[in-house]
Amino acid sequence: MxxxxxxxxxxxxxxxxxxxxxxxxxxxxxxxxxxxxxxxxxxxxxxxxxxxxxxxxxxxxxxxxxxxxxxxxxxVRTHFRRVEVLDRGERVRVGPGATLRQVNAHLLRHMRRLGPDPASEVACTIGGVIANNSSGMAAGIAENSYRTLESLRFVLPSGTVVDTGLEGADARLRREEPELHEGLLRLMRQVRDDAEAARVIRERFALKNTMGYGINSLLDFDTPAEVLAHLVVGSEGTLAFVSSAVFRTVPIQKHISTGLIVLPSLQAATAALPDVVGAGFATAELMDARSLTVAQQLAGAPQEILGIEVDSHAALLVEHRADEEETLAQKSADAAALADSLGLAAPFEMTTDGPRRTAMWTTRKGLYAAVAGARPAGSTALLEDVVVPVPELEATCQGLQGLFDRHGYDESVIFGHAKDGNIHFLLNERLGESQARLEAFTEDMAELVL
Ligand SMILES: Cc1cc2nc3c(=O)[nH]c(=O)nc-3n(C[C@H](O)[C@H](O)[C@H](O)COP(=O)(O)OP(=O)(O)OC[C@H]3O[C@@H](n4cnc5c(N)ncnc54)[C@H](O)[C@@H]3O)c2cc1C
CATH class of the missing domain: 3.30.43.10 (Uridine Diphospho-n-acetylenolpyruvylglucosamine Reductase, domain 2)
Known part of the structure; x- marks a missing residue:
């Protein structure tokens, strides 16, 4: 033993x-x-x-x-780093300690990658990506951990090992954990027999929602073992230890162009979003004026950002991807036409130039650390992460700015995955002092978002 x-x-x-x-x-x-x-x-x-x-x-x-x-x-990072590429990269078996970047490096020669693409891919690992149900800049809810997981091997607190990649996994769970199996069946029946509960669950999980357990699994999967595996996704380590996982990978499209849509204000950028999302961009990363100002100070910031005389501007970092060069050229031309109709505050170009694209993405990925690092001395940067339907993002951002003003949070920052209605904002707070302001803000914020 x-x-x-x-x-x-x-x-x-x-x-x-x-x-x-x-x-x-x-x-x-x-x-x-x-x-x-x-x-x-x-x-x-x-x-x-x-x-x-x-x-x-x-x-x-x-x-x-x-x-x-x-x-x-x-x-659980140090000793669980196995990566086994399966079916010419269409699937991959991974240990929980491997970083996303390591796994993607194994998949690259097959022109495949993992679906989840968090901005932290250089350091975050499979265990955390599963336990947080990570998504990212392009993944949305179609290619997140929950959707791209094929099978999961996990250890319950009792020590029982469940492996949904093995035949008979559900029968084994019923044999070894009868109460758990029966409880899951009961929950599945309960939500399936309640049309209103099922509707609310579907509605909540149509958004990039990682609040609480992923109870959409009670509707999405037909055996308790599969339901349990997908409840482990997003469970933040509270249900089981993730021991190994098999993911379905996604193709890397060969031709990519990236551009920065700069608009005169955050309101203009969020108002443009439904059109931008409708145009089928793979990403639309929002950066408000303060994000742009901080980004300009980052080493290697691209000319697209350095060239903005930031006032109240906001920008959307957009990307198109295609298998064929001609398809990409057409998409890029359509993007230019769309941008022209938006009342831009700076010239716009979709570029396929590797170093320029890399500079834009490196700056975006470094934004959280840079913005948090730029907080006033003695304060703490508090990050929030909210999601609303895309058409509601404009009103939500306006509401948030109103709350920053009302509660005296100067220099707050809004950025994030606007394509999915998912934004982050940062508040600077002096935590040693009274919590009353933060509590009042949080109440108002919950009211606004929910
Ligand atoms: C700059 C930056 C950008 C980010 N961008 C994104 C983004 O775009 N999208 C996104 O979704 N997230 C993002 N994140 C959040 C975070 O990086 C991810 O959620 C990531 O998946 C966490 O992985 P980790 O390996 O660091 O996990 P950890 O932080 O170490 O752990 C995360 C959770 O998983 C649990 N856990 C870890 N390993 C296991 C295991 N083997 N079994 C069971 N539970 C386990 C832990 O207990 C914890 O609850 C970002 C973070 C940073 C700092």
Whole structure:
């Protein structure tokens, strides 16, 4: 029997894993680095016996503190990095510690990639991408972790290993975890027999919604084992340890052009969105005036951004992708015609030039760290992540700006995946002082968005 790895209580080891990319900081009592699935099973058994919470931490790029703990923290990045390309890259079996960039590097020679494309792909890992149901700049809800997962191997807190890639997985779950199996069946029946519940679930998950558990799985899948695997997606490590996954990959289109649509205001940019989305761009990344100002200070920022005399401008970073050169040329021409009709504040061009495209994307991917880094000394940058239907984004952004003013949050920033109605905003707050302002803002924000 494998024994649980030794818990390391060394202060340096604990501090090294204490942070993630959020503003929270929890110092774990102990850390450990299990080397294989059996070691995780042993850790879970020990945690259950000692009634001691166990949290998994992988790439540590989460934005809401879900990779932190004041109890035991298990580093599951170091020892789970296997990547096995299947069917000429159409599928890939991956360990939870492999980063997205590593997996995509294996897939590149087959001109394939993973569906989820978070801006953190250089550091985030498969375990976190599954547990957060990551999406990204192009993935939306069609190519996110939930939709592109083919099968999942995971360990329940009881130590039971479920592998939906194996034949008879559901029968095995029924045999080994009868109560869980029956409970899942009951929940499936409950939502399927309730038309209003099913409607609300469908409506909520038609958006890029990662709030709570992915209960759309109760409608989308027909066996408790498949439902459970898809509940693990987005469960932030609370339901199971992800031990291995098989993903269906997506093709990399050979011909790509990228451009920056610069508009005079955030309102103009969000008002243009329904047309931009209707034009079928693969991405439409929104950057408000403050984002553009900060982006201009980044090393290697592209001329498209450096050339803007930023006042109240906003921009949409758009991209077209195609298999054929002629198709891309047509799409780029259509994009230019659309841009002309939008009342642009700067010249627009879709470019296929590699270095220029890379500069635009590197700047976009560096935006969160740069904007957070530009906060006033002594304050904390608080990131929020909201989603609304695309046609409502204009009113939502206006409402948010009104709330920033009303609550005195100067220099707040709005950016994000506007194609999917999903934006991030950053507030600078002095957390040592009263929380009253933040609480009042949060109440108003919830009212506005929900
Ligand atoms: C600059 C930046 C840009 C980002 N852009 C995006 C974006 O565009 N789209 C997006 O969706 N997200 C984005 N994120 C958020 C984050 O990077 C992703 O959600 C990412 O998938 C987290 O992966 P990770 O390996 O860092 O996970 P961690 O932060 O280490 O962990 C995430 C969660 O997964 C759990 N977990 C980790 N491994 C396992 C495992 N093996 N089994 C079970 N649970 C596990 C942890 O307990 C935790 O709850 C961004 C973050 C940053 C800093």
């Amino acid at each position: 494998t024994v649980a790895p030794l818990l390391d209580t060394d202060v340096v080891a604990r501090h090294a894993l204490a942070h993630d990319a959020s503003h929270y900081l929890l110092l774990p009592e102990a850390v450990a680095s299990p080397t294989d699935e059996a070691a995780v099973v042993a850790m879970l058994a020990e945690a259950t016996r000692a009634r001691r919470p166990l949290t998994f931490r992988s790439g540590g790029t989460s934005l809401s503190g879900q990779g932190q703990s004041e109890s035991v923290l298990a580093d």
